[in-house]
Structure formats: structure tokens, C-alpha cells
Amino acid sequence: MNRIKQKLQEKPSKKLLSIYFTAGYPEPDDTTTILQELQKSGVDMVEIGLPFSDPLADGPVIQKSSEAALKNGMTTNKLFSQLESIRESIDIPLLIMGYFNPILQYGVEKFCRKCSEIGIDGLIIPDLPLEEYELQYKEIFKQYDLLPVFLVTPQTSEERIREIDRASEGFIYMVSTAAVTGGTGGFGEAQKEYFDRVSKMGLQNPLIVGFGIKDSTSFEQATAVTNGAIIGSAFIKQLTDSGTSGISDFINSIR
Amino acid sequence: MSYQVNEKGYYGDFGGAFIPEMLYPNVEELRSQYLEIMQEEDFQKEFRQLLKDYVGRPTPLYFAERFSQKYGTKIYLKREDLCHTGAHKVNNTVGQILMAKRLGKNRIIAETGAGQHGVATATVCALMGIECIVYMGEVDIKRQAPNVARMKMLGATVVPAISGSKTLKDATNEAIRDWINNPLDTHYIIGSVVGPHPYPDMVARFQSVISEEVKIQLKEKEGREAPDHVVACVGGGSNAAGIYYHYLDNEKVNIIAVEAAGEGILTGKSAATSALGREGIIHGSKTLLMQTDDGQITEPYSISAGLDYPGVGPMHANLFRTGRGEFISITDEDAMAAGLQLCKLEGIIPAIETAHALAIFDKRKFEKDEVVVVNLSGRGDKDLNTYIEHFNL
Numbered sequence: 291m292n293r294i295k296q297k298l299q300e301k302p303s304k305k306l307l308s309i310y311f312t313a314g315y316p317e318p319d320d321t322t323t324i325l326q327e328l329q330k331s332g333v334d335m336v337e338i339g340l341p342f343s344d345p346l347a348d349g350p351v352i353q354k355s356s357e358a359a360l361k362n363g364m365t366t367n368k369l370f371s372q373l374e375s376i377r378e379s380i381d382i383p384l385l386i387m388g389y390f391n392p393i394l395q396y397g398v399e400k401f402c403r404k405c406s407e408i409g410i411d412g413l414i415i416p417d418l419p420l421e422e423y424e425l426q427y428k429e430i431f432k433q434y435d436l437l438p439v440f441l442v443t444p445q446t447s448e449e450r451i452r453e454i455d456r457a458s459e460g461f462i463y464m465v466s467t468a469a470v471t472g473g474t475g476g477f478g479e480a481q482k483e484y485f486d487r488v489s490k491m492g493l494q495n496p497l498i499v500g501f502g503i504k505d506s507t508s509f510e511q512a513t514a515v516t517n518g519a520i521i522g523s524a525f526i527k528q529l530t531d532s533g534t535s536g537i538s539d540f541i542n543s544i545r
Numbered sequence: 546m547s548y549q550v551n552e553k554g555y556y557g558d559f560g561g562a563f564i565p566e567m568l569y570p571n572v573e574e575l576r577s578q579y580l581e582i583m584q585e586e587d588f589q590k591e592f593r594q595l596l597k598d599y600v601g602r603p604t605p606l607y608f609a610e611r612f613s614q615k616y617g618t619k620i621y622l623k624r625e626d627l628c629h630t631g632a633h634k635v636n637n638t639v640g641q642i643l644m645a646k647r648l649g650k651n652r653i654i655a656e657t658g659a660g661q662h663g664v665a666t667a668t669v670c671a672l673m674g675i676e677c678i679v680y681m682g683e684v685d686i687k688r689q690a691p692n693v694a695r696m697k698m699l700g701a702t703v704v705p706a707i708s709g710s711k712t713l714k715d716a717t718n719e720a721i722r723d724w725i726n727n728p729l730d731t732h733y734i735i736g737s738v739v740g741p742h743p744y745p746d747m748v749a750r751f752q753s754v755i756s757e758e759v760k761i762q763l764k765e766k767e768g769r770e771a772p773d774h775v776v777a778c779v780g781g782g783s784n785a786a787g788i789y790y791h792y793l794d795n796e797k798v799n800i801i802a803v804e805a806a807g808e809g810i811l812t813g814k815s816a817a818t819s820a821l822g823r824e825g826i827i828h829g830s831k832t833l834l835m836q837t838d839d840g841q842i843t844e845p846y847s848i849s850a851g852l853d854y855p856g857v858g859p860m861h862a863n864l865f866r867t868g869r870g871e872f873i874s875i876t877d878e879d880a881m882a883a884g885l886q887l888c889k890l891e892g893i894i895p896a897i898e899t900a901h902a903l904a905i906f907d908k909r910k911f912e913k914d915e916v917v918v919v920n921l922s923g924r925g926d927k928d929l930n931t932y933i934e935h936f937n938l
Contacts, residue, residue, distance in 0.1 A: 353708050366839055393840070
């Protein structure tokens, strides 16, 4: 069974915590160390970021980490070779998150096959919207048991949320605010209303909130009525400041 | 076979809307309404009136006699350089500001490379009294100081794009990020036939006034609506889309697209997307684009800032792939010489972008009785410094 599905079926005592990091940052070969540290710290799931030259949904922190990773020589092939035997030491669900162009260049089918060989469980491709996915790529994802993860935002209509729910099998990625990644404004009434509204829709997929979660307060707010939350920019900032050695302290400070 | 966009937003294999979900409501709002709004009588009336009284249309179709003599063929120049603000760009910004008003938006964002589209956007925002924010690469801000000053005089806020290579593609990324951050009150005026559907088609429709006029003007002068060749320079491709538009599906008209070879296609300093690009996704559209083997978008080069874009509109990618369009690339050197030549032969100083289109007559023969219409997309005032440096004037 797909590890994401399995994880989401467990009845956890705590809300799910998922971490995003950009592969190839801060050091080119940190990928395995970061994954091991995250698993050891009790993180439930990890999104491995495939860096891109033009990450248009990302704020400054992830832009800079992507730029640095590319300067460090990170490529799709290099990431796959770093992950070659990752399943020997890591058993939590792993997703790859990346913009569509590098995947298209690698070849979508080849990319998915490689992911499946390695033991990747899902893909988050922010600029591959539902329509284009269903038009051309759905069958390939299915063939390799990769779960597609789609985003919804405070502006997404109820009708479209239901459509996305029907097309999803893992979880729905709830973008917390109308903003690029790395927002630091905190959550107010508008977010609370949005989290409540979507959680009461009776969707088949669990909801995991991302964008703007940076500490235990925002984590608690984001997960009050949802199943979990994703931290990206704040984790990368932490890596920038203290490298891989501070990972477990950071995770323990969240929940 | 049609070379227009289909109902799914594709030109053949190219186009679509590869956008993050955060942009979906904005783009969908536009997609579901743009055609209807553009066809409203009120809209057409206001648009046409502004094109006439404010932009100065119709622009002349000028028979360039001495230029024609030199190359032994009949060359007409479509004088978009005489538009208000000095280039065709304003046709699109006038259309889009009216669209933004109909959609109830009160904040405008735009990207700009050399500053021409930024100026054209700031101009229509001043005209309508709407807030205007223009994203411009930090590198370009330094290179194009006069246009930055123009935008400021027109009341726009110019925001430097400091990400990536700090040029046009990064300015576009920043504008898209702004749109993600401001999904309700903001309209994004894209400056070319690029971006997610419906932008390429909407911008092409606003620019199509160019070939609409050529048909009428050529009929008066030559007794026929269609020339043998239409020629335009292509960066993103909006002036080209405008002059091709009403001839796209008339295969008797040869379409010639002129790209910037920069220092030469194989020098690593070029912007000739059809020669160097592969299929990929840039700014929400599937098209041909210059990229590494690993799918990272690369930085193009051309002496002309307006042709310095790593992709090309999906309409043009399709014209290239299907063979409907003839693609020619022109080096910096040849473009500059052609620009200076037009000054001497016709008393017209062209933009360096446009000069690329004028340079093809040294590369390719035309028959004596053939009619060639070249889109003179912009005037060269903005490029004086480059001309001065290049020719030690």
C-alpha cells in the first residue's frame, strides 16, 4: 500500500507534521542526512524539493535555496542518485515537489518510473493544474502508484474543491493564505473561517495546510480543524542558520 | 487547418494554462469572460475611440520607395512607430485596461524588460486614474533609465525584480507572485502573446487591429487585401501576432518571423528561440523555450532588450513547428546596420527590435513584383544610446 495512504489511515495521537526542503541545499549532498534527521525527530512525511530556476509560487526563502542548490550542481539525475538507496534507512512517506518544466524535460513517464523504483509515494507539481493532469498524465501517475497532490486556496470555489477532492487520493494541500510561500503574517479570523469552511465540507481526503506555518503557534492554528501542516520556508531558514545539526531541536519546538 | 487558438487554449501542441492553483480563480475569471466582454458593443466603441483619438490610429501603411528600389521588391512599412508612446505595445494596454475596468479591478500590475510595455501600461493607468505597479529587473532598471523616469512621471511605481537573473523573465515571475498575493483587486496586464491561456489569444486580438488596417490600406494601394509576405520581429511575439492575425489562415500569405541571433546562434549569446529552444513550460504556457538539458530556463541575449526573452508565444511556436511560418534569425551586427540604413534611405529611425525585421532583405531574395509588408513595430528614440555606442556617433 502506498505509504501516504497508510500514514493517513493511522489514527495518530498528534497532528501530522510534514517538512519541505530544497534538495541540494545548504550543501549539495545533505539530502540523506536531512531525511534521516527528520525521520529521527518524528516527522510524519517529507516533501523533497526539486530546485527550479523560476519558482513562481515561492517567496524569497525558497527562491534563494533553489538558486543556491542549482549553483551547488543539483540536477534531477543527481537527486535520483542521492535517493537511490534511501529506502534502506527511511520508511516515512516521501514526496517530490517540483515545478513541471524539469519533469517534462526528464520525460514524465521516465520521471514517474524512477520515482516508483526509488520508493517515492507522491508528487506535488504546483504548476500542473488538475485540467492538464487529467488531460495527459493521470494514467502515468496511476501506473506507478504515485499520488498527485493538488492545492486549494482561500479563493478556490466550493465546486472546484469538490472536483479536486474527487481527483485526489492522498491528501489535499490547503494553501493557508493568498500569498507565495514564506509568509510571516500569522493566521487571523479569515484563515480560521477558511479552515472551518473547508473542513466542514465532508471531503474524502484529509486536509494538510501549508504556506506561512513557522512555529508551534501557527502549527496549532493551522491544524485545529485539519489533519496536519507543512513547514517549508521556516525549516529552510533554520538550515541556513544552523545547518543540519539543529534539525531535531527545530522539529521538537513545533509540536 | 487553423492557426488560431482552439477552445482548450492550445495552438497545436502549444499553449494551455500551466498555473499554480493560487492563480486559477484570476485566470479563470478572465478566461470565462474575455471574449464576451471584447464583443460587447460598448467595449468595442470605447476601444476603437481610444485607438483613434488617443493612440493615433490608423497608423499609415507606407510604401518605402527607396528601400524597395535597393532590394528590387515592393516593401511597405506598417508605421506602428507612430503610435502614442512609440510602439505597438499600447494597442494591447488600451484593450486590457478597459478589460480590467469591466472586471472591476482597481490595481494594475505589469512586467517590463526594456520598459516599453511598462511605459504603455503606466500611460493607460494614468489615463484611467488606476494604480499601476511595474516590475522590472534590477539589471534592466540600470540599463533603461529614461523609461524608468517616464513610468515614474506617469505615476507608476517601479519595483525592481531582484530574483534570478534580474531581467525580464524574473520581472515576469515577480508580477505573477504579486498576482498570487493580490488575487481579488488586481489585473495583470501581460505585455506579449505569452502567459497562460487566455492571455496569448487576448493580446493577439488586441494587436490584430494592425493587420485589420493593413488589409484595408493594401486594398487601396495594391488592389488586394493580402500581401505575398508579412514580416515581423519576434521576442514574445505581440507585434508579429498583430500583423499576422488576419492572414494566419490564408496560406497564400507567407509569414516571416525574425528572431534575434544575438552574437550568433552558436555563440551562447543568442535569443533565437526557434533554433535553440525545446518544448517546455514558461510563465504558464507550453511553448518553445531556451533551457538547459535539466529543464532550467536559461538567460537569452540580444542587443535589443525587447527580443531578449527565453521563450516565444505559443502561436509562434506552432507556426514554427507546423512550418506555416518561415523563421530567420538576425545578429546584433546586421540588425544595427539595417536600422542605420533605414534612417538614411527613408528618414525613419527604427527601434532595434524592428531593425531585425528590416535586416532580412540582405539574407533573402524577394521577387520584383512581390508585396512585402514589414511591421515597423517601434521607433528608435529609446535606443539612441545603443546606436551612439555602436556607431561611435
